[in-house]
Amino acid sequence: AGIRARVALAMCLRGDADSAVDRLALAIITRRELAAKWVNTAATGALPERRLAGRLLERAAREAARRATGGDSHPLRIFQVVIDPQQFAEPPRPDGFSTIGPAWRTLLADRETLVWRQVAVARGLLCGVIPQFVEQIQAMLQPTLSPTEWRRGATSLAARIAVDRASGLQDALALLEGPLVRRDPGIALALTWGLTPVAEVEPEAAEELVEAIASISPISIADSLVELRTDVAGFGGQAAKLCAEALRNSLVRPELDDGLSALARSILEDLESGGETRELSRAVRAGLEAFGDRSTQDAYGLASQALAIASQQIGELEGLDVGYDDEPGAGEARRGAMKLLREIDTSLLESRLLNNLLLLGRPPGSTETGVDAIDDLDSRVARWLLDARRRSATPEEVKAQATLHQRQLRALLHLIDAGSTDFGDDHERRMRVRGRWVLAARVWGAWVHEQPKSRLTRAIIATVARAFDALVRDAAAEPLDIFLYAASSFSDPAHIGIVAEASMHPDVEQLLARYLTFVHSDSSGDHAQKARNGIEAFARFLDDFPSEATMRSEAFRTTAWSLLHALEAVMGAGSLRALVPQQGSAGGVTPLGVIEDAIGQLEQLIVGAQRRCNDQITGHQATLPPSRALAHAVENAVNTESQSDLLEAVTATARAADTALPEPIAKLITQTLPRLATLQLDRPSIPPSALAPQPATLPDWLPPRRILGGFYVLKQLSHGNVGTVFVVTRAEERHNDDADQFALKVPEYNATAARTMSESEFLKLFREEAGALLAIPEHANIANFVTFDAGAKPKPILVMELIEGVSSERVIYSQSFDMALALHVIDGVAAGLEAMHERGIAHLDVKPSNVIMRRKSGDSVLVDFGLSGRHLRPGCATLLYGAPEVWEAAPGDVPQGQATAADVYSLGCFVYEVMTARTLFDGNSDVAIISSHISHDGLPPGVDRLAQTPALQPLAMYLYQCLRNNPSDRASVTSLRRDWRKLSEELTQQAWPLRLD
Structure with a gap:
């Protein structure tokens, strides 16, 4: 974390064209392992990572161009691959050439201006040594393309002046005076984004172009000119006067949009004072300069001062009563909020300079990139931005105060896109950051449903899309989740299209784009x-x-x-x-x-x-x-x-x-x-042969006569990780339509079991353990045991009562429970386990799909005893419900611990899911889920969240007794059932499912 922070800070320093920073950037991107980490992976990462990747390419391009001008064209090959991957591709080499092409294209296509303009500048700086880039820029300025291509081409065209003064300036001025600017005034602004490197090496040409831009579009470039003058001291004086005069004239006219007038006044102050009025920006800049000129200790000290200023400004924002009506004082509050938001957004959220400066104070070896103090500020800003009052405006009020609404959304987007959850062992803080992303997706998604045609709709959905990206980056969701949520939540395909367009994650974008192709099919x-x-x-x-x-x-x-x-x-x-x-x-x-x-x-x-x-x-x-x-x-x-x-x-x-x-x-x-x-x-x-095809439902190993141990297989009921269940009748009654039907299970020799034993050993152990099922008593909450045939061919079988009903899993996910029924089902499962445990038998696969609710009575019945027995063994659990001791066994070892204690753990997972309608554990891989099981001691995040609500603390304590890491620390089912009866009285008045927010 310390190294990354120092590199990120170094890339923000402006200096001579042959600075050490440029050489460092080129060294990073020309080494395969570094390029993969700092550029390729970062190209689809969070906003700070993408900005750093873009800066690395810009600074490396400048160094490569300088060396090529001096006769060393070797570094150019890494950029030539971007032009034509086929022509310049080489066999894999340790120097990293041919590695950055996809990242270059991804960053150049980034939706965030703060990112793509760095790569566009890099392309312009390479025009003097790679002529193909000149042709590419010209191609992007064709009238048949869109503003997306025009603006990126314009930024590159301006940057080209740094290496080709005459032609570059001539082409830029021609573009400014041509018809494209009339079709898209944003081209003028895009030209200013390419001028920073030009102002450092060709200041006269840069002054000429920026004055020409200011004479045509002074107000639209004013804010960017402030940034440009901050990067290059003393630059753009005449252009600043033109912009300031235009802003003053605009303020003479009455302006109903308070945010717009406040923004104009704030930019005007910056132009007239050189940015000295922006206290937070000035403090952060001082820390950066100290990093470059003095020491990291001085930089950290100044960053601490900037942190205090940021906290103060956020406090001022929190103190404003911002509404969108015409009440007395409302306009002044809106104007104050706009000025503060501009400062907080640019100096704290979109740059993350302050975060990197504070990382300088970390001890050596620290790896966390998150800073607690910055996260606390983020939480306060998020709370303000996500407050219900920010979404209370009517469509008319949104139209009247559009600038402030847009700035709020922009700040929220940057806060989400730049968020970090890397806080080491502080899981609570990580979940708090995730909570901000989820809350943003929820409240603004609901807003789109209420106002689907608002002028803010595109910006709002783009913000929601960045929240989705953040969840995917942090492995809290998968691209599939984003697809399913977007497809089920946005009824307008155009809204799904905005999510796809705004997403920075390629898998999300690809999945949604392909889904839209299906949606728009003939x-x-x-x-x-x-x-x-x-x-x-x-x-x-x-x-x-x-x-x-x-x-x-x-x-x-x-x-x-x-x-x-x-x-x-x-x-x-x-x-x-x-x-x-x-x-x-x-x-x-x-x-x-x-x-x-x-x-x-x-x-x-x-x-x-x-x-x-x-x-x-x-x-x-x-x-x-x-x-x-x-x-x-x-x-x-x-x-x-x-x-x-x-x-x-x-x-x-x-x-x-x-x-x-x-x-x-x-x-x-x-x-x-x-x-x-x-x-x-x-x-x-x-x-x-002409009948409609039937789904293939019976496995290949089943004998042609379909008889297993004296039972005739009617159909396959289910196939899971631990076995296949069939609906059967006795072989001699197979032609009798009224014959009794049973559930027959055949064990599944799966990958987990294969880690520790052969299939023959697995089946032998199954026969030994299943024999213990003869001891299972008849009980209303246990499917009656019929028979077990260890010698059945080709595999041993276990036959149980066939329960007519629906699984509790289906009832949970169809939202058909009420609290009384949920409490009754849980008590029934515990009663069934209690009866089994009294005989020393454990079920070993307690989960919602193995609990059937009888069709008439609704009583819960434990089914599927294919794993049951007196001992733990490899594979004796389902991933989301298995106790830690099942997963902690090393390859070749048998899990240690009491089998009945493993049931208690699974019961805790089951109770949580029934009560909340969500699984207790989740993850994007088996390893992630297993890690979740073994990394807590009774208070996984879901239970901890229950404990935060006073009324639900007794339930959290109940689950704690079930979920302890050490099996001997878990309560018995008998005591848990006794506690449940008392707890049920307290929970009866709660609504189902329990809410955790």
């Missing part, structure tokens, strides 16, 4: 044709889906493909009979069952994305019809030749899709399902 034709067009477009979207190796993205991709194939089966079916299991077929989940399951599974992913992106669940309340209602309705129609229930089931499923899924994805379902009403019940003339 929707012409009749109803059936629209359905087919949508399915084809969705298939193209999934074909292009980024191949991220994360659990959630793989879950989405797999579920979406299953949904698509099921919809294709419906569209290709010749009769309703084609959509139900055929006599003698593999049975299992039909296409209609797949569609129903996919709605629930995708909704679960969307709910998770909502939690990560705005910490709330919106629009998902009891959307799902009874399990497999549509599949059962079609099967019943075929068997009874009556379609009386079919229309109702189609309507309910379509309604569930509309409520749960983004509209374009829901349309795939709602446009396809009506076809069911047009199909005949049966068409015997159609051969079996």
Whole structure:
């Protein structure tokens, strides 16, 4: 952290063209490992990282151009790759040549002016030694392009004057007098952004150009001219007079926009005083100069003084009663806020110079880049910017006071984009920063829903997009989460487009852009044709889906493909009979069952994305019809030749899709399902080979006769990390439609188990442990044990009662719980575990999907005993619910500890999820989640947040007793159940789910 801070500060020093800073920058970008860290990775990082990467390229370009002018063209090759990667590409070399091309293009395309203008300047400085850059700049100034290209080309054109005075100045003046400036006045401002290096080596040419710009567009460049005069002392005197005169004249006229008038006065003061009136800016600049001229100790001392000034100014901002009406004193408050915001934004938020100066006081070896004092200031600024009063203006008031609103959003964007969560072991502070990002996404996203056509909409959505970027950078969310949240929260595709355009994360931008291609696909034709067009477009979207190796993205991709194939089966079916299991077929989940399951599974992913992106669940309340209602309705129609229930089931499923899924994805379902009403019940003339394809549901290892240990497999019920569950009946009763059905589980030899034992050893251990299940008593909250066959071929089997009902996981994510039911379900699970633990048997896979709520009574029943036994063993847990001792075992070792204590830990995770409708642990990889399990001692972040609310502290203490790291420190299920009955009385009046904000 100390080295990075020093490099960042050095890159802000202005000096002679052959300074050591330029040589340092070139050394960094020409070494592969340094270029990868300081430029390539940083190109999609936070704002300070991207600004530093841009400055490194600018300073390195200046040094490379200087050396090339002296006859050493070797350093130019790293920049020539940017022009033509194919022509100049070389085999990988340790010097790093050919490494910065993607980063160069990413930074030049950055949405933040503070970033892209550095690279544009670098391109201009290289024009004298790489002629292709001259052609590239000219190409960007073609009339057929957009202001985005024109402005970047203009900045490069101005910077070119530093290396080609005559031609560069002539071309810049011609651009200023040409037609493009009339089409986009912002070109004049962009020209000033390229003048800093010109003013240092060709001051007369720089003066001539800036005076010409000021004569044409004095007010628009005034603020940038203040910055330019700060970087280059004594520069731009005549241009400053022109700008000041224009500002004074503008202030003579009455101005209803208080922010605009305050901004004009503030800039005018800076122009007339040389920036001396900006106390915070002057203090930070003094610290930077001390770093360059004196010592780090002096710089740190001056930074501490600047910190006090920043705190004082934020206090002044907090003290202003800023409203947007015409009440007495409101205008003065708005003007004061505007002046303070400008100073705080430019000197504290967008530059982060003060943060780097304060890092100079860190001891050697310190790695954290976050500074507590700066984070405290950020928190205060964020609290002010996110206060509800900032969003209270009516559309008319927004229009009247647009400048202040825009400045507030700009400051918030910079605060979010520059935020750091690197505070070492201070997890609470890290979560507080994340909380700011989530809050910003939530409140401004809600504002867009209320005022979708406001003049601030684009700026607001861009700010939300930066909050999403920050969450992805900090691994609090994945690109998939951003896609799902944006797709489900923004009904206008144009708003999703703004998120894609504003995002700095390439995976987010790519995913949203491809989704928009699907959204805008051909929707012409009749109803059936629209359905087919949508399915084809969705298939193209999934074909292009980024191949991220994360659990959630793989879950989405797999579920979406299953949904698509099921919809294709419906569209290709010749009769309703084609959509139900055929006599003698593999049975299992039909296409209609797949569609129903996919709605629930995708909704679960969307709910998770909502939690990560705005910490709330919106629009998902009891959307799902009874399990497999549509599949059962079609099967019943075929068997009874009556379609009386079919229309109702189609309507309910379509309604569930509309409520749960983004509209374009829901349309795939709602446009396809009506076809069911047009199909005949049966068409015997159609051969079996022409029937709609059934989803493959039975594994290859299953014997052709489909008999396992005396049981006939009807269909596959589920397939998970630890085994496959089938619906079976006794083999001799397989032709009896009224025969009793059971749940049969076959163990899964997974990767976790493979780390420590062979498959034969795994199955042997399963047989030994499963024998203990004979001791499980009959109990209302435990699925009845039927039999266990250790000698069944090809694999041992475990047969249990088949519970008709819905999993608590589904009830949680469809938002169907109320507090009374949640308390009852938890008590039932604890009762079932208590009965098992009394016999010394542990379940070892307690989780919401293994708790079924009986259809009629709602009682909770523990199911799936494929891992149960008296001892821990490798792989005996699901990732989000497994106790630390399961994960801490080294490869080759068996986990140590009491199996029943591992159940208590999983029970704590289960209770938290049922009560809050969110998982206790989360992460973007298995390693991250396992690390979360083993790095706490009873108070993981979610429980700690519960403890912050007095009314929920008893629940937090209950969970603490479950979640202790040492198994012997955990309470018994018997005592926990006794405590739960008391706790339930206190929680009965709480709303479900519990809120943590």
